[in-house]
Amino acid sequence: MNRPMEGVRVLEVAQFTYVPSAGAVLADWGADVIKIEHAEKGDAQRGIVKVYSQNVGEPDATFSPMMDGPNRGKRSVGLALEKPESVRVLHELIRTSDVFLTNFLPSARAKLGIDVDDVRAVNPDIVYALGTGFAHSGPEADKGGYDSTAFWARGGSADACTPPGARFLTNQPVGAYGDNIGGMTIAGGIAAALFARMRTGVAPTVDVSLTGVGAWATQMNVNLALMHGGPLPKFDPVTARASNPLTGIYRTADDRWLSLSMLQPGRYWPEFCERIGRPELAEDERFDSAQKLLDHAAEAAEIVSAALAARTKDEWVDAFDGMEGQWAVVQNTYELGHDRSLRAIGQITDVVDAEGRTRQLVGSPVQFDREPAQLTRGPLFAEHTDEVLRELGMGDEELLQLKIAGAVT
Template sequence: MTQALSGMRVIDATQILAGPYCTMVLGDMGADVIKVEKSPGGDDTRRMGPYTDGESHMFMMVNRNKRGISLNLKEEEDKKILYELVKTADVFIENFRPGVAAKLEIDYETLKELNPGIIYCSISGYGQTGPYRNKGGFDIMAQGLSGIMDMTGEKDGKPVKVGIAIHDIAAAQTAIQSVLTAYIHKLKSGEGQYIDVSLVDSALAWTVWEAAAYFGEGQLPKRNGTAHRAAAPYQGYATRDGFILIGAANQKLWEKFCLYVVDQPQWLEDERYSTNSLRNEHALQLEVDIENVLRTQSSAHWLVLLEENGIPSGPIYSYDQTMNDQHIQEREMILEYEHPQFGTLKTLGFPAKYSQTPAKLSKPAPRLGEHNEEIRAELGL
C-alpha cells in the first residue's frame, strides 16, 4: 500500500523529544525524513539513557524511519550541503532557541530564498515572540507556566509534574498538524510558510475544561488527585488489594452502581448524593463511603461487577502491566523490528490505524552520520 506522505521530504534539524517525535510521525507515514545532526556529537539524546549495548534506546525510539547526516553548520562547506538539501525539501523543522537559526544562517528568511515553497517550522519553549522568547524552555518549566502543574496532584499536596513529558508531546502534535495543514495549502497553491510552535502554547490549548470554568465562572482549577472537577463518582478508589477507576458520572449509572454493584440503596435517598452536582460538592465524603465498601473485596471482584452492569471502569496499571495487557498487544502498540547492530528491539506502535495508507516501521534510527555518503551522492556532491 502507498503511504500517505510518500513524496514529502522533511529536513529534521531537531533534537531531544518534541521535534524528533514530530518528524518520527511524518516518517512513519512515509515522508523521507533526513535527520541533520551536529558534528561532532550528534543529537544530545544519544547520551541519555536507557541504553542498549551503549546506544541510547530513547534516541532509537523517536528517530526511527529517518536517514541521518552529520554536519557542522559553522563550516561553510557543510552549510552548503544543507542548503542543497533544502532545495529538494518540502519541510524544514528546527528547535533551536530563538535567534540561533539566524546566527547559523538557516532561518526562514534565508532558506525561503533557496526554496520559496519551503514549509519552515520552529519549535521552542515559549515561542518566537513575547518577553520569554529567549528563555530556555524544557518541558517541566512549561508545565509550571501553563498552570498544569499547579492543578495536578492530591488536594492538600504539592504541585506535581505530569508523569510524561506532556508539553513536549503536545508541541510535537501541534507541529504535526500544523505542518500537514501547511502542506495541504502548499499542494493547492505552491506557497510555503513559516510556523511558530511553542511548548507552552501547545499544552495550554489542551486545558479547555479549565479555561471554560475560568472564563465562564472565574473558577480556578484545583488539585483533586484523580477526581473530576464536575462529576462524581469519577476517579480512582482504593479496594482491598489496590486501586480501580470508576466513572458513574450520570444519574442512571449512579443508580446502577448503588443498586447492583455496591448494594447501597440508601445512598439513593441521601440528599447529599441526589444529583451529580451535590455528589461533586460532597465528593470527599462520597469517596470515604465508597472506599469503605470497596475495601471489602479485591479489585478484580469489583471490576467484574462494574463491567457486568455497564459502568465505565478500569484498572490503574503499572507500566509493565500495560505492556503485557492483551488489548494493548492485540492493538499492535508494541512492535518488534530487527536492528542491524543490536538485533531484535521493541518500540511503540502506531496509534492511528489506517485502512489504505498505514504507518510502517521501515528503517531503524540512523547511526551518527550513517547516510552521509548516500545523501551527498543524491545531491551530486
C-alpha cells in the same frame, strides 16, 4: 499499507525530543526524514544516560528508547553547519525537501543560516516548521525551554496537579511528557500546511510553542479562570466523589486504583450496584432516584469505597467486564505497554535494533485504514551521511574533501 506522507521529504535540524518527535510521527506516516546532527557532537540527547534516575539504554547496545522513540524511521547525516564547506550540502538538502523542521533558538538560526528567510531564499516552496519553548516572537523568543519548564510549569499543569498544602510541587509524570504531545501537534500542523500548499501553491510557516501546547491541554480550566476572573479551586478526587459517587478514584484491596467517570450516575447506578454485589442499594430509599443519589452522594461514596476496597484490582476487572458505565484501571507504564486494546490494533510495535534484536516502541496514535505503522529503528549517529549525499549527486572525491574539511561525518 496507507502511508499518506510517502514522497514527502522532511529536513530536520533539531535535538532532544520535542521537535524530533514530530519528525518521528511524520516518518511513521511515510515521510523520508533526514536528521541533521552536528558532525562531531551529534544530537545532544545521545549523551543522556539517565532520566528520573532510570537508565535509558543498556550496556553494549545501541538501542535507546530516549533516541529511538523520537527518531525512529529517520536517516542521520553528520553535518557541521558552522563550517562554510557545509553550505552547499545544506542548500541541496533544502532544495530537495518539502519541510524544514527545527527547534534552534533565533541566534543559532541566524548564525547557521537556517532562519525562515534563509531557508525560503533557497526553496520558497518549503514548509518551515519551528518548535519553540515560549513563542516564535515577542519578549521571550530567545528564551530556551524544555517541557518541564515551558509545558508543565508554565503551561498550568504542574499547579493544577499539586494539591493544596503540598510540601512539593508535582512533577510531570514521565520524561518528555509535554514534548511528545507537542511533537504530535507540530506533525498535525505540518500536514495541514502541506495540504494548504497543495491547494493554494503557497507554503505556510508552522509555529508551535510548548507553553501554547500546555495552554491548549489545560484550556477548559484556563477558559473558566478567565471567565471567573481568578484561579480555580484545586480538583480533589475525594470531593468529586462526594458530589457524584460514580466519579472519582477508589482504592482496591491490593492497593491499586480504579477511576470511575460515570457522569450520569442515575443511569448507571442500578447496574453498578449489581456488579459490586450490592443490588439492594438500587432500591435503597436514599439512592433510588438520580436526585436522591446526588443528595446523598457522600454516603453512597463511602459505601462504594468500602465495597471496592474489599476486592483486588483483577477481581474488579472481571466483575466490571462489559459494564455500561465508564471506568478504567489506573495502569502503570509497563501495563500500558501490554494494554490489550493497544496490542489489538498494533500500536505497540516491534522494531529490530542495529544488533538484530527485536525491541518494542509505542507507535503514534494516528492510524490510516486501521493499520498500524511499520516502524524501523532510529539511526545511528551519521549513519546515512554518504548515502544521502550520493543521492544529491556528490561523488567520492567531493565526499572526501568534505570529510577532510570537517564539514561532514
